[in-house]
Amino acid sequence: MRHLEQELVSLRQDVIDMWRLVISQVSNAxxxxxxxxxxxxxxxxxxxxxxDAYELKIDxxxxxxxxxxxxxxxxxxxxxAVFKINSNLERIxxxxxxxxxxxxNNPSVILDAEVILDTRLQVMINQVNKMLAxxxxxxxxxxxxxxxxIFSEDSQVDEINEKxxxxxxxxxxxxxxxxxxxxxxxGIFRKLERIGDHCANIAEEIFFYIDAKVLKHSPKDKK
Amino acid sequence: MLTIDAKNVDFYYSEFxxxxxxxxxxEKNKVVALIGPSGCGKSTFLRLxxxxxDLIPGTRMTGSxxxxxxxxxxxxxxxxxxRKKVGMVFQKPNPFPKTIFExxxxxxxxxxxxxxxxxxxxxxESIKSAALWDEVxxxxxxxxxxxxxxxxxRLCIARALAISPKVVLMDEPASALDxxxxxxxxxxxxxxxxxxxxxxxxxxxxxxxxxxxxxAYFYLGEMIEFDETTKIFTNPKEHSTQNYVTGRFG
Ligand SMILES: Nc1ncnc2c1ncn2[C@@H]1O[C@H](COP(=O)(O)OP(=O)(O)OP(=O)(O)O)[C@@H](O)[C@H]1O
Ligand SMILES: [Mg+2]
Numbered sequence: 001m002r003h004l005e006q007e008l009v010s011l012r013q014d015v016i017d018m019w020r021l022v023i024s025q026v027s028n029a030x031x032x033x034x035x036x037x038x039x040x041x042x043x044x045x046x047x048x049x050x051x052d053a054y055e056l057k058i059d060x061x062x063x064x065x066x067x068x069x070x071x072x073x074x075x076x077x078x079x080x081a082v083f084k085i086n087s088n089l090e091r092i093x094x095x096x097x098x099x100x101x102x103x104x105n106n107p108s109v110i111l112d113a114e115v116i117l118d119t120r121l122q123v124m125i126n127q128v129n130k131m132l133a134x135x136x137x138x139x140x141x142x143x144x145x146x147x148x149x150i151f152s153e154d155s156q157v158d159e160i161n162e163k164x165x166x167x168x169x170x171x172x173x174x175x176x177x178x179x180x181x182x183x184x185x186x187g188i189f190r191k192l193e194r195i196g197d198h199c200a201n202i203a204e205e206i207f208f209y210i211d212a213k214v215l216k217h218s219p220k221d222k223k
Numbered sequence: 224m225l226t227i228d229a230k231n232v233d234f235y236y237s238e239f240x241x242x243x244x245x246x247x248x249x250e251k252n253k254v255v256a257l258i259g260p261s262g263c264g265k266s267t268f269l270r271l272x273x274x275x276x277d278l279i280p281g282t283r284m285t286g287s288x289x290x291x292x293x294x295x296x297x298x299x300x301x302x303x304x305x306r307k308k309v310g311m312v313f314q315k316p317n318p319f320p321k322t323i324f325e326x327x328x329x330x331x332x333x334x335x336x337x338x339x340x341x342x343x344x345x346x347x348e349s350i351k352s353a354a355l356w357d358e359v360x361x362x363x364x365x366x367x368x369x370x371x372x373x374x375x376x377r378l379c380i381a382r383a384l385a386i387s388p389k390v391v392l393m394d395e396p397a398s399a400l401d402x403x404x405x406x407x408x409x410x411x412x413x414x415x416x417x418x419x420x421x422x423x424x425x426x427x428x429x430x431x432x433x434x435x436x437x438x439a440y441f442y443l444g445e446m447i448e449f450d451e452t453t454k455i456f457t458n459p460k461e462h463s464t465q466n467y468v469t470g471r472f473g
Binding site: 002004005070071072073074075076077212 | 455458465
């Protein structure tokens with residue numbers, strides 16, 4: 001194998017490792033919120049530094065490959081896609097950390113089971129976990145079609161987020177003393193919605209890398 | 224009108240089928256790079272464009288090559304006239320054992336030009352176009368052999384430009400040069416594009432991508448892909464092209 005190919009193989013492995021870590025960060029953050037597990041939330045916060053370290057490492061790796069090997073065609077698309085996927089993954093991990101922080105910083109936050117059910121928080125959490133996993137599967141197998149569903153799933157996530165606002169508003173009217181927790185809950189939805197957006201960005205990069213298609217700022221249903 | 228229009232060209236060295244059904248169109252003031260592994264037929268094709276292969280015994284060609292709409296292999300074409308319009312620069316700098324000035328004046332003299340003022344003016348212009356003037360302006364009467372390899376190559380380019388060709392064919396013009404001379408030749412190609420149409424053979428992928436507008440990938444005598452250079456280097460259609468440009472070939 002040529003030197004560039006070896007470099008690309010280890011870059012790919014770093015991205016996969018980072019991706020798995022980010023997946024576990026998001027699913028742990030979701031689980032921590034749903035089960036009010038402060039220890040788990042603290043664990044997520046602790047591992048945030050590991051994600052940041054991956055981000056820096058992958059950035060440097062991409063920069064070196066471009067400077068030293070001037071990749072072209074699929075190799076170039078791969079490095080460019082990785083460069084962007086890297087920063088999207090880091091943002092996703094930031095949001096997971098932000099969600100955990102709500103628990104870590106507010107030991108008193110206990111969310112009502114009723115509002116959690118009515119807002120479909122669990123569905124939303126499952127959905128973004130699924131999107132992240134689909135992205136990784138597509139990337140690992142170099143099969144863009146594995147990532148195709150992510151765009152419509154992102155729309156579903158947006159929809160759950162929008163509907164949750166009304167549910168929470170109604171709940172606050174009935175339970176004004178819980179307004180603070182409810183604002184935190186809106187924050188959680190907002191972060192999950194942003195995670196969905198970043199998953200969709202990642203899916204675009206996967207299509208760019210594998211199929212050389214630019215899907216950015218275009219309707220996604222015609223694929 | 225197309226500057227070069229090769230249509231269904233087949234070429235044989237005796238029995239050996241060196242070019243297979245090549246069709247390639249080159250527009251005016253464009254740079255086209257020919258790339259492909261050694262022995263794929265790049266130089267053979269380039270030489271066909273100013274009939275340099277005519278000199279090799281036992282060769283045979285079918286198909287046609289048009290230069291500005293005229294068939295260059297038509298019986299009434301004078302090869303010398305053709306080569307005034309389609310000049311060539313070779314891989315190794317090949318200055319004549321003459322002064323720097325006379326090297327560039329050579330083409331004008333053999334074409335019967337006697338007007339010394341005109342010759343001098345044209346020599347200076349050509350050397351300037353070849354980005355060599357500052358380095359040689361004080362030693363025009365010195366031997367061309369006293370120049371460095373990179374300077375000699377630019378001198379050969381100046382010599383090709385002196386007779387005001389329309390097309391300049393370059394067969395690996397920078398392969399024997401250091402990075403600075405190579406960069407100068409590449410800058411030069413970029414400048415020359417304003418006035419000339421250029422077809423360049425190169426083994427250096429980065430060079431092809433830096434200097435050309437379009438790239439043709441040759442393999443085993445066939446032209447596998449011909450497209451915009453940006454396309455060839457970001458998303459080539461053919462798998463074989465991708466393997467070649469990414470260096471995964473063979
Ligand atoms: N004068 C000749 N007589 C017979 N065969 C020749 C002659 N010149 C070239 N060939 C053959 O024709 C094929 C194409 O040669 P050509 O020189 O065009 O290749 P190329 O693509 O320019 O290679 P390189 O990159 O090594 O310069 C080769 O297989 C070569 O051996
Ligand atoms: Mg050759």
